[in-house]
């Protein structure tokens with residue numbers, strides 16, 4: 001009797017134990033498939049690591065400093081403590097290990113988590129940073145809160161696992177247009193931080209356009225005094241002000257002073273992000289032209305033309321020597337502010353009819369034997385390329401610059417935005433290409449065609465699935481990566497910007513990072529509408545909800 005009763009109890013207990021075990025391993029099982037972009041290799045481990053104020057950290061390299069600082073900041077905000085260092089920890093440990101022998105690829109990392117230890121191995125700053133980003137994605141989404149938490153979480157459960165990860169592309173970019181509508185320094189930082197959370201690494205900063213010049217240039221103060229203001233009582237009262245769909249009666253202004261820019265550069269660097277500043281030339285330059293008409297326009301030019309966006313006479317004159325002097329001085333200041341390898345010079349959408357009645361351009365054409373407007377465009381970019389070379393910068397430009405077959409340095413990079421086809425053709429011609437096709441990666445376009453949806457309508461809508469379906473091809477060393485563009489004609493406020501960027505930026509991140517063989521829409525969708533949006537919510541990002 002006694003025997004059978006204890007047997008029954010034992011039996012019952014072991015059933016319960018089995019059940020609990022099954023449940024917890026199921027929970028753990030599902031809990032590691034939460035990472036965006038999906039790692040190349042990920043394997044479930046046994047048990048969980050408990051991170052709390054007793055956890056210590058250890059690093060054998062300064063390359064992990066930014067990564068550790070990033071984690072510490074979030075821990076301070078959400079838990080009210082940071083991890084202490086300990087060379088001989090007794091208990092739980094977070095270790096950063098420099099492993100250039102083991103980890104061969106740039107930006108790659110290994111993350112090993114078991115009950116006692118978290119080990120992040122990498123060979124560079126970006127690798128350590130991405131190891132920490134993945135680690136934080138394995139924690140509760142509240143780790144991403146941007147304000148001090150009311151109820152502080154003392155202990156974080158992190159599922160054991162083994163991850164080996166590296167990016168598919170070196171260029172994983174996002175562009176924010178701060179000309180058409182201005183975004184504050186605080187918003188630009190948020191934008192950069194959110195990119196970093198998805199392992200995106202190139203912030204393309206569209207700083208000048210017809211509607212506003214947004215970067216302080218000490219040598220030419222009128223660029224921001226005149227060129228950064230638009231609306232009634234300013235010199236920029238043209239069709240798209242203050243934004244295509246916006247109220248037309250309020251002036252708008254804003255620019256970044258050089259100190260703001262240095263701050264933003266440092267902020268991006270600490271998150272493994274390089275900034276690509278864009279000075280859009282020679283078209284899309286109304287703001288510059290009205291600020292310094294004597295330097296940038298031929299006084300005898302009788303050409304009258306409008307750009308595709310219906311802006312009149314918005315082009316810098318390539319026949320005037322003063323244009324090049326001005327641009328060299330501008331580039332010198334831009335190069336000094338941005339310590340990265342390249343500067344974007346635009347080159348898109350030069351309006352038909354520009355310069356046609358300019359005696360200065362006619363003279364240039366005669367002198368240099370230039371027969372067509374395209375040849376003049378080539379001449380202009382040839383000179384700009386030399387200016388950039390003097391300042392040790394690579395040139396990046398929109399695909400239009402390539403169309404005239406200019407003779408430029410071979411290491412320049414072009415962005416194919418009109419269609420993937422144009423990009424593929426250029427790759428075959430051994431040009432370095434970043435793919436930013438409008439039909440997949442223009443996040444300024446509506447998600448779906450609907451009057452109530454914000455965003456542009458001139459191209460096709462870009463749903464989350466459409467963006468995710470893009471397959472950048474072919475494999476080639478000339479295919480440098482991908483980029484999404486957030487043009488801001490319709491971005492009247494930060495909420496609209498958030499809405500158009502999220503959740504689509506998750507799709508960008510995954511196609512930029514994850515090998516195609518590991519990508520799957522259904523799996524992606526689950527991660528996005530599970531932990532993905534919970535992380536956005538924790539930061540109060542105004543993302544588009546599924547419907």
Ligand code: TNX
Pocket residue numbers: 348349398417442444456487488489
């Ligand atoms: C085309 S893409 C442009 C931009 C506009 C955008 C709007 C490109 C190089 N030029 O000037 O803002 O369309 O979607």
